[in-house]
Amino acid sequence: MTDSPPDGDAVDDAADAVEAELEESGFAAELAALVAAPLWVDEFDTIRLYVARENWVDALRLARDEAGLTFFAWLSAVDWSTEVAVGEEVAEPDELIDRYEVVCRLSSVTSPRGAHFFTEVPKDDPVIDSVVSLFGGAEWHEREAAEMFGITFVGHPYPLKLYLPDSFQGFPLRKSYPLLSREVKPWPGTVDVESMPEAGGPSTANVEAGDTGGDE
Amino acid sequence: MTDVDARAAMHLSDASVSVELETQGMTLNIGPQHPSTHGVLRLVAKVEGERVTSVQPVIGYMHRGYEKLSEVRTYAQITALVNRIDWVSGFANEIPWIRAVEKLMEIEVPERAQWIRLILSEMTRISSHLLFMSSYPLELGAATPLMYALREREYVMDLIESVTGGRFHPNFNRVGGVKPVAGGGSTQKKVSQDLPAGFFQGTREAMDRVDSVMDELDELVTGNEMIRARTIGVGVIPPEKAIEFGLSGPNARASGVDFDLRRDGEPYLPYDQVDFDVITEQTGDSFARYLVRKEEIRQAVRIVRQAIDTIKPGPLQAKVPRVLKVPKGQAYVRTENPKGEMGFYLISEGGRIPYRVKIRSASFCNLSILPWVLEGALVPDLVAIMGSLDFVLGDVDR
Numbered sequence: 001m002t003d004s005p006p007d008g009d010a011v012d013d014a015a016d017a018v019e020a021e022l023e024e025s026g027f028a029a030e031l032a033a034l035v036a037a038p039l040w041v042d043e044f045d046t047i048r049l050y051v052a053r054e055n056w057v058d059a060l061r062l063a064r065d066e067a068g069l070t071f072f073a074w075l076s077a078v079d080w081s082t083e084v085a086v087g088e089e090v091a092e093p094d095e096l097i098d099r100y101e102v103v104c105r106l107s108s109v110t111s112p113r114g115a116h117f118f119t120e121v122p123k124d125d126p127v128i129d130s131v132v133s134l135f136g137g138a139e140w141h142e143r144e145a146a147e148m149f150g151i152t153f154v155g156h157p158y159p160l161k162l163y164l165p166d167s168f169q170g171f172p173l174r175k176s177y178p179l180l181s182r183e184v185k186p187w188p189g190t191v192d193v194e195s196m197p198e199a200g201g202p203s204t205a206n207v208e209a210g211d212t213g214g215d216e
Numbered sequence: 217m218t219d220v221d222a223r224a225a226m227h228l229s230d231a232s233v234s235v236e237l238e239t240q241g242m243t244l245n246i247g248p249q250h251p252s253t254h255g256v257l258r259l260v261a262k263v264e265g266e267r268v269t270s271v272q273p274v275i276g277y278m279h280r281g282y283e284k285l286s287e288v289r290t291y292a293q294i295t296a297l298v299n300r301i302d303w304v305s306g307f308a309n310e311i312p313w314i315r316a317v318e319k320l321m322e323i324e325v326p327e328r329a330q331w332i333r334l335i336l337s338e339m340t341r342i343s344s345h346l347l348f349m350s351s352y353p354l355e356l357g358a359a360t361p362l363m364y365a366l367r368e369r370e371y372v373m374d375l376i377e378s379v380t381g382g383r384f385h386p387n388f389n390r391v392g393g394v395k396p397v398a399g400g401g402s403t404q405k406k407v408s409q410d411l412p413a414g415f416f417q418g419t420r421e422a423m424d425r426v427d428s429v430m431d432e433l434d435e436l437v438t439g440n441e442m443i444r445a446r447t448i449g450v451g452v453i454p455p456e457k458a459i460e461f462g463l464s465g466p467n468a469r470a471s472g473v474d475f476d477l478r479r480d481g482e483p484y485l486p487y488d489q490v491d492f493d494v495i496t497e498q499t500g501d502s503f504a505r506y507l508v509r510k511e512e513i514r515q516a517v518r519i520v521r522q523a524i525d526t527i528k529p530g531p532l533q534a535k536v537p538r539v540l541k542v543p544k545g546q547a548y549v550r551t552e553n554p555k556g557e558m559g560f561y562l563i564s565e566g567g568r569i570p571y572r573v574k575i576r577s578a579s580f581c582n583l584s585i586l587p588w589v590l591e592g593a594l595v596p597d598l599v600a601i602m603g604s605l606d607f608v609l610g611d612v613d614r
Contacts, residue, residue: 163276
């Protein structure tokens with residue numbers, strides 16, 4: 001359990017692809033071949049396929065029409081960033097390429113199959129084609145990703161903000177965006193979050209092994 | 217089906233009346249504070265006479281930014297947040313979250329803890345659906361079922377409270393198991409006190425009550441001429457549209473999508489050890505969505521009865537480190553919540569705080585079909601269709 005699982009987010013790490021291929025996962029390999037995904041990972045019952053940005057709409061269309069992944073589950077994005085205003089930083093910042101990843105999950109309604117399609121969106125050109133023409137349900141998801149990450153979805157029929165007020169400035173889910181409440185007042189749970197004593201100390205004296213300390 | 221055709225023909229005749237009169241189009245603002253919106257949802261509807269030509273829902277009044285807040289909290293603290301996403305089924309929200317963490321940490325949860333999770337999840341389903349059974353007829357103008365359904369729902373809520381300490385926000389799951397009763401002893405001993413005294417007896421009684429109130433509601437609502445006239449053939453969602461918009465749970469099953477994560481998804485909780493039917497309807501109208509939820513209550517009662525007969529004594533909590541550090545990795549876990557598929561995409565970078573949490577909530581997707589399904593509906597049907605989708609704004613806005 002102390003072994004960390006295979007690193008899956010370094011897109012150019014070919015060793016991972018080989019390792020993933022060795023795992024028993026016929027569906028993921030077939031799907032990767034179908035949508036021309038150069039890299040795919042299948043771990044923790046979660047299939048991740050990395051497709052090229054130009055190939056984004058075609059890959060999702062193929063997955064829907066040819067692989068039976070007809071159910072549009074969700075679409076969102078991830079900000080891989082070395083500039084973190086608040087929260088957890090990446091494990092290996094030196095190896096990180098600053099980028100956004102747009103994620104779309106499609107699944108089947110006749111089997112437990114499902115897959116997450118990732119595509120890399122550079123930070124200096126955060127633009128990607130909209131998939132609303134494929135899945136009507138993508139409209140709200142893309143509006144949310146657009147306002148939260150500042151990614152432009154080309155061809156979106158109604159590109160307005162979804163949750164946030166129209167006048168809102170900034171993109172809250174970017175890692176560089178500070179959390180205002182933490183700026184004005186230190187987090188009262190700092191003791192627990194930042195520096196839990198390794199042994200002894202009054203706060204853990206009566207905590208049994210196995211208690212996650214959530215009883216505050 | 218003939219019923220449906222008859223209703224459709226009736227609506228067509230209404231429509232031709234308004235077209236002939238050439239009423240001027242107008243914009244109708246509904247909400248954000250309107251009783252039928254279950255929270256704060258605003259609809260900007262363009263209407264021509266009695267017919268809605270287009271609807272643009274305006275959401276975000278309840279947006280609390282849980283995805284951002286999750287990036288500054290430890291794994292145990294986030295359990296308290298996810299309770300509040302869909303607040304009428306707080307316990308069920310915890311399951312996909314806590315399982316996502318357990319998946320990355322590769323923790324095997326003791327059997328008893330899994331059964332307790334299953335029992336409380338199904339009780340949550342009963343309470344969520346009973347709320348629908350009370351509010352939906354009310355929106356259609358029938359006030360009596362509210363009293364019946366809410367009364368029995370309170371017995372179920374009492375049971376959840378007796379175990380977890382909270383009616384709405386249990387915060388009961390721990391990574392690797394569930395919380396023991398205060399002063400109940402070690403969580404890893406063979407027998408430790410978890411369920412309160414008299415829980416099984418109380419559950420049996422409550423389940424009998426729910427069963428009998430369902431019979432009463434059947435008589436009051438299901439056969440009610442007025443309810444049928446207002447819901448049959450209204451707001452029809454074909455299965456292709458349901459799939460395209462990501463509708464899940466009872467809303468999808470009412471459209472004939474025979475898919476239930478408890479039976480068809482990745483195995484979770486001991487659902488494979490209990491007998492239950494997945495309820496589907498073929499018509500996809502508001503009445504079908506009502507019927508599916510009604511029968512799901514009975515199925516949930518069935519599951520709870522079997523579960524309390526099956527559950528055995530045992531440890532409550534797997535061994536987990538005192539300071540939770542989740543190994544680097546990415547996992548998606550989804551479960552069948554009362555409202556539909558709820559899932560968490562968790563990205564950990566190996567620390568005590570997640571790097572990114574994507575929350576897939578059922579009501580968000582279920583509501584996103586609203587512009588499509590309301591287009592061309594009659595203004596009086598607007599509330600009937602909206603109510604039948606059974607959304608909770610906390611689940612929409614997150």
